Amino acid sequence: MKTRAAVAFEKSKPLEIVEVDLEGPKAFEVMVEIKATGICHTDEFTISGADPEGLFPAIMGHEGAGVVVEIGAGVTSVAVGDHVIPLYTPECRSCPSCLSRKTNLCTSIRGTQGQGVMPDGTSRFSYKGQKLHHYMGCSTFSNYTVLPEIAVAKIRTDAPFDKVCYIGCGVTTGVGAVVNTAKAGPGCTGIVFGLGGIGLNVVQGLRLVGADMIIGVDTNPTKEAWGRTFGMTHFVNPKTVVGDLVAHLVGMTKRGADQIGGADYTFDCTGNVDVMRTALEACHRGWGESIIIGVAGAGQEIKTRPFQLVTGRTWKGTAFGGARGRTDVPRIVDWYMDGKISIDPMITHILTLDQINTGFDLMHKGESIRSVVVF
Ligand code: NAD
Numbered sequence: 001m002k003t004r005a006a007v008a009f010e011k012s013k014p015l016e017i018v019e020v021d022l023e024g025p026k027a028f029e030v031m032v033e034i035k036a037t038g039i040c041h042t043d044e045f046t047i048s049g050a051d052p053e054g055l056f057p058a059i060m061g062h063e064g065a066g067v068v069v070e071i072g073a074g075v076t077s078v079a080v081g082d083h084v085i086p087l088y089t090p091e092c093r094s095c096p097s098c099l100s101r102k103t104n105l106c107t108s109i110r111g112t113q114g115q116g117v118m119p120d121g122t123s124r125f126s127y128k129g130q131k132l133h134h135y136m137g138c139s140t141f142s143n144y145t146v147l148p149e150i151a152v153a154k155i156r157t158d159a160p161f162d163k164v165c166y167i168g169c170g171v172t173t174g175v176g177a178v179v180n181t182a183k184a185g186p187g188c189t190g191i192v193f194g195l196g197g198i199g200l201n202v203v204q205g206l207r208l209v210g211a212d213m214i215i216g217v218d219t220n221p222t223k224e225a226w227g228r229t230f231g232m233t234h235f236v237n238p239k240t241v242v243g244d245l246v247a248h249l250v251g252m253t254k255r256g257a258d259q260i261g262g263a264d265y266t267f268d269c270t271g272n273v274d275v276m277r278t279a280l281e282a283c284h285r286g287w288g289e290s291i292i293i294g295v296a297g298a299g300q301e302i303k304t305r306p307f308q309l310v311t312g313r314t315w316k317g318t319a320f321g322g323a324r325g326r327t328d329v330p331r332i333v334d335w336y337m338d339g340k341i342s343i344d345p346m347i348t349h350i351l352t353l354d355q356i357n358t359g360f361d362l363m364h365k366g367e368s369i370r371s372v373v374v375f
């Protein structure tokens with residue numbers, strides 16, 4: 001069949017909106033009509049050519065929501081008409097990683113996903129006879145896409161596509177980093193570095209678990225109001241701090257008779273390796289945990305003095321907020337529908353597929369939190 005898609009034909013070129021050919025789902029695959037998709041940094045990272053693993057031509061997009069329109073042989077977990085969110089981190093429930101219960105990084109289709117093809121090694125997309133690559137196993141910048149059955153989460157049918165698509169990446173990453181990776185609880189203190197589309201979701205995750213103090217750190221002063229909307233209690237702009245930023249943050253979080261400062265949990269949501277060091281050193285000696293969410297540029301390295309870890313701080317990282325997609329994503333949709341988390345104000349721009357390149361411009365200018373394309 002034919003479907004409209006935004007295609008990245010070459011690196012660092014604007015996406016072209018064209019009609020592409022899409023083959024139907026093979027065994028254990030499903031075809032999904034994408035109703036809405038968010039535009040995320042990783043799409044931009046790959047399109048720009050900065051991603052050394054980027055493949056072209058390809059159909060990007062990994063933050064979508066839609067409806068199953070066709071199922072391949074052997075598919076049992078979803079049916080035609082089901083509402084789903086595509087998962088760039090699948091959940092097969094049978095590989096060693098899924099069975100370990102220690103990680104959400106399912107390995108069952110990892111190799112082919114990274115090569116931009118379906119698990120059988122072929123692509124379902126083509127344009128004028130030329131193969132197009134899938135992207136992060138999702139390719140949500142297409143009105144119709146094909147995914148492995150294990151890479152879709154079935155969600156309730158009353159959830160609005162143009163909001164819950166954001167649960168496909170940003171919301172789950174931020175909220176999940178707090179709930180799954182940090183396992184933060186009531187009364188904790190947290191520092192969130194970078195109040196963008198991810199950091200604001202970390203802030204609301206901390207509010208959800210009942211944190212006492214939620215400090216937001218951003219070099220852009222307009223982010224203060226954004227942070228407060230989602231539960232941030234204190235704001236720090238590193239540009240206006242006199243002296244050492246770590247000392248300033250530790251000073252703000254002094255508690256107890258010994259007056260040792262530092263947060264229980266800190267989160268890097270910038271992807272900047274210098275910020276990652278600050279985040280580690282701003283967590284509490286003895287038990288503080290610093291969680292890296294931001295994706296740094298290719299070849300970047302992090303550093304700190306070993307003393308920081310010897311004195312009991314823990315450095316962690318998280319992918320997709322540690323969420324097991326098919327299990328956790330439907331619950332996060334419920335949290336949204338029950339008003340436990342909010343999404344609507346973060347979706348600052350709604351675009352048509354033809355306007356998708358504008359979404360990337362808005363991201364560059366820092367004018368958007370999230371732009372969503374509605375098909
Ligand atoms: P964003 O651009 O919306 O937000 C980044 C924020 O950081 C901005 O508000 C910016 O002003 C602020 N910032 C930049 N430099 C800073 C500094 N030195 N100190 C303090 N603040 C600073 O980006 P986003 O959508 O929130 O994504 C953040 C990061 O998370 C990206 O690197 C993205 O690739 C990554 N990410 C990771 C995962 C994962 O699973 N680990 C998933 C999604 C996104």
Ligand code: 022
Nearest residue numbers: 040042088089105110113114136137169295319320
């Ligand atoms: C999503 N991300 C950033 C912004 N939006 C993002 C990028 C990469 C990862 C997670 C989220 C990520 C962390 C660890 C891995 N990836 C490797 C997982 C593994 O090896 O099992 C990652 C993922 C998918 C892809 C590449 C890297 C891909 O499909 N190409 C989850």
Ligand code: ZN
Nearest residue numbers: 040041042169
């Ligand atoms: Zn993303």
